[in-house]
Amino acid sequence: MTSQNSPERWDIFCAVVDNYGDIGVTWRLAKQLSAEQPIAITLWVDDLKSFSHILPALDPELVSQVHFGVTINQWSTPLAIAYQTGNVLIEAFACELPEQVKTSLIAMQQASKLDSSAAKPPLWLNLEYLSAESWVEGCHGLPSMQASGLKKYFYFPGFTAKTGGLICENKLFEKRDAWQLNLQNRQDLFASLGLSGIEPIDKVVSVFSYETKALLALCETWQDSEQTIHALFPKGRSLNSLQSILPCSIEELSAGMQIKLGNLVIHILPMTDQEGYDKLLWSCDFNIVRGEDSFLRAQWAAKPFIWHIYAQEDDYHLIKLDAFMQLYCNNLPPELAKSWKVLNLAFNNEQQELTASHWQKINLVDLPLLQHAKQWPIDAINDVDLVSRLVQFVKNS
Numbered sequence: 502m503t504s505q506n507s508p509e510r511w512d513i514f515c516a517v518v519d520n521y522g523d524i525g526v527t528w529r530l531a532k533q534l535s536a537e538q539p540i541a542i543t544l545w546v547d548d549l550k551s552f553s554h555i556l557p558a559l560d561p562e563l564v565s566q567v568h569f570g571v572t573i574n575q576w577s578t579p580l581a582i583a584y585q586t587g588n589v590l591i592e593a594f595a596c597e598l599p600e601q602v603k604t605s606l607i608a609m610q611q612a613s614k615l616d617s618s619a620a621k622p623p624l625w626l627n628l629e630y631l632s633a634e635s636w637v638e639g640c641h642g643l644p645s646m647q648a649s650g651l652k653k654y655f656y657f658p659g660f661t662a663k664t665g666g667l668i669c670e671n672k673l674f675e676k677r678d679a680w681q682l683n684l685q686n687r688q689d690l691f692a693s694l695g696l697s698g699i700e701p702i703d704k705v706v707s708v709f710s711y712e713t714k715a716l717l718a719l720c721e722t723w724q725d726s727e728q729t730i731h732a733l734f735p736k737g738r739s740l741n742s743l744q745s746i747l748p749c750s751i752e753e754l755s756a757g758m759q760i761k762l763g764n765l766v767i768h769i770l771p772m773t774d775q776e777g778y779d780k781l782l783w784s785c786d787f788n789i790v791r792g793e794d795s796f797l798r799a800q801w802a803a804k805p806f807i808w809h810i811y812a813q814e815d816d817y818h819l820i821k822l823d824a825f826m827q828l829y830c831n832n833l834p835p836e837l838a839k840s841w842k843v844l845n846l847a848f849n850n851e852q853q854e855l856t857a858s859h860w861q862k863i864n865l866v867d868l869p870l871l872q873h874a875k876q877w878p879i880d881a882i883n884d885v886d887l888v889s890r891l892v893q894f895v896k897n898s
């Protein structure tokens with residue numbers, strides 16, 4: 502345990518379930534805590550190979566390394582590096598902590614019961630998934646008593662003042678605005694990603710979704726559009742939906758390739774780090790995103806978007822989608838709100854015709870939707886971001 506005078510030390514544990522979302526959110530959190538707070542952060546990750554897709558500088562073979570000031574340790578079983586208890590312990594998305602960690606917490610808890618001068622175990626938090634549902638306010642910050650006598654607190658991110666807030670780095674919106682003000686930034690970014698032939702007036706859509714037939718319908722609509730549309734696809738799951746219109750197999754696609762279909766140009770992108778991905782979202786006219794982290798970053802990009810939500814059992818994800826859409830559309834003109842909602846729902850439900858027809862209604866240059874996308878981040882953040890709220894929560898606990 503750190504002494505009273507030394508800087509705080511926090512540990513974050515992340516198990517990669519599938520995709521990049523769990524590590525994506527956790528990595529954003531770790532980086533921001535380390536950059537903006539006087540706290541030494543250690544991030545324990547069980548799958549460095551997956552992590553390296555969104556942090557190409559990471560070496561998956563190393564048991565410990567430092568990036569962006571964060572110590573990243575391989576979470577192997579048993580742990581190759583001993584866990585030293587710090588001030589706070591965050592388990593991401595209810596991942597099961599390693600036995601050694603649980604044993605140390607219990608030992609500290611018992612020792613501090615017997616001797617009040619003994620160091621207390623770290624504050625233990627479970628970082629939950631983001632949801633706009635109203636019940637989140639009532640559950641955020643609640644403790645759960647463990648059989649060992651330890652308390653674990655539920656930390657719920659959210660869109661209202663009574664939740665744990667949203668991850669958003671200091672001055673992010675200013676950086677985005679400065680980026681978007683200079684059109685050359687977008688052209689330079691596209692060039693650095695190996696994309697050619699995109700004129701400043703062309704419309705550009707980024708696509709990072711799961712498989713859905715709705716994507717095929719959108720591509721067919723874009724082929725027949727009056728102006729050129731460039732659709733940027735990182736190599737991944739979205740492309741599986743397009744096999745029937747592609748001239749080659751998915752396996753043969755590689756970053757830098759272009760496929761022209763009528764007025765649609767499909768570009769295959771390399772995966773970049775999160776900072777590069779943010780810039781991509783800032784630079785496109787419309788973004789199709791998924792999961793949790795890209796969903797939030799599309800909002801911070803201040804551009805219109807479709808959210809392909811991560812599917813859950815019994816279609817529970819549709820309830821989450823609806824809760825978010827209600828909130829997001831609160832200040833939109835009713836007709837536009839309806840079209841945006843139908844477009845998102847149809848995309849998630851793989852309804853091809855509805856997706857195509859409501860895409861036409863939304864239109865890439867719909868000014869009210871664009872204005873709303875610019876105002877939304879300011880409203881959604883509710884004055885204070887997640888990291889600031891989290892640090893305050895720890896102080897108050």
Ligand SMILES: Cc1cn([C@H]2C[C@H](O)[C@@H](COP(=O)(O)OP(=O)(O)O[C@H]3O[C@@H](C)[C@H](O)[C@@H](O)[C@H]3O)O2)c(=O)[nH]c1=O
Pocket residue numbers: 518519520521522523524525526554555556630709735771772773774775776778791792793794795796811
């Ligand atoms: C395309 C791209 C993405 N990324 C990052 C952005 C995000 O941090 C991450 C993708 O995460 P998400 O958008 O959340 O989508 P995802 O589908 O990968 O993650 C999902 O994983 C499941 C296990 C969770 O339960 C879901 O809630 C969800 O988070 O990848 C890059 O860094 N570079 C890239 O080029």
